[in-house]
Amino acid sequence: METEIPILDMLTRLLVATGLALCLGLxxxxxxxxxxxxSHMLVSLGSSAFIIVGLSVLFGSDEGGRAASIDPNRVVEGVVGGIGFLGAGSIIRSGAHIQGITxxxxxxxxxxxxxxxxxxxFPLAGMVTIIGLIIMVVLGRFEQEILESHAEKKVRRDESKKKPED
Known part of the structure; x- marks a missing residue:
């Protein structure tokens, strides 16, 4: 299929998507x-590939042809829906305890x-990666410290409530 997106440009887009997702996955x-x-690298690679396919169909068609009426937003919607399904599959609920949301x-x-x-x-992809890593790493450590501090306070409270044994 002829496309207005050069092969080297496609490869660059795919590699940038995969490389940036590597940071989150790591x-x-x-x-x-x-x-x-x-998992993260494959999701990002697949998303990028679907968008490239959508753009290739949109821009690779004859002017006024049927393919020119394809709305690339529908490709994005399909990608988002599929990824939502994958993300939901990583969330586990056991009673009141839920894990896997992050x-x-x-x-x-x-x-x-x-x-x-x-x-x-690429600037948007890079900024999203950096902000995502800050949230996951920096705030993750902060969250862990708060949880540990809260747990220590609870232990001290519980110990102070215990009656001394005779």
Whole structure:
């Protein structure tokens, strides 16, 4: 299929999407989460590929042809829906305890990075990656410190409520 997007440009978009998602996936991998390095990279790569396909169909068609009426927003909607399904699959509920929400959100974010890279918006893809990493790493540590502090206070409260044994 002829396309207005040169092969080298396509490869660059795919590699940028994959490389930036590697950063998010590495953070999840280092925390021992089920969706890690490869999952995030594949989601972003796939998102980028779908966007490139949509743009190729849109711009690679004859002017006034049927393909020219394709709305690329529908491609984005399909990608977002599919990634939402993957992200939801990473969330586990056991009674009142829920885990995997951050991993689900990071999978969704990897898809957004892929879409941005697929549309050749590398600055947006890079900014999303950096902000996502700040949220996941810096705020993750802050959140952990707060939880540990809260747990220590609870232990001290519980110990002070105990009656001394005779």
């Amino acid at each position: 953070e999840r991998e280092l925390r021992g989460k089920p969706a890690g390095l490869r 991993t689900g959100a990071s999978i969704w974010l990897a898809g957004a990075i892929g879409v941005a890279a697929g549309t050749n918006n």
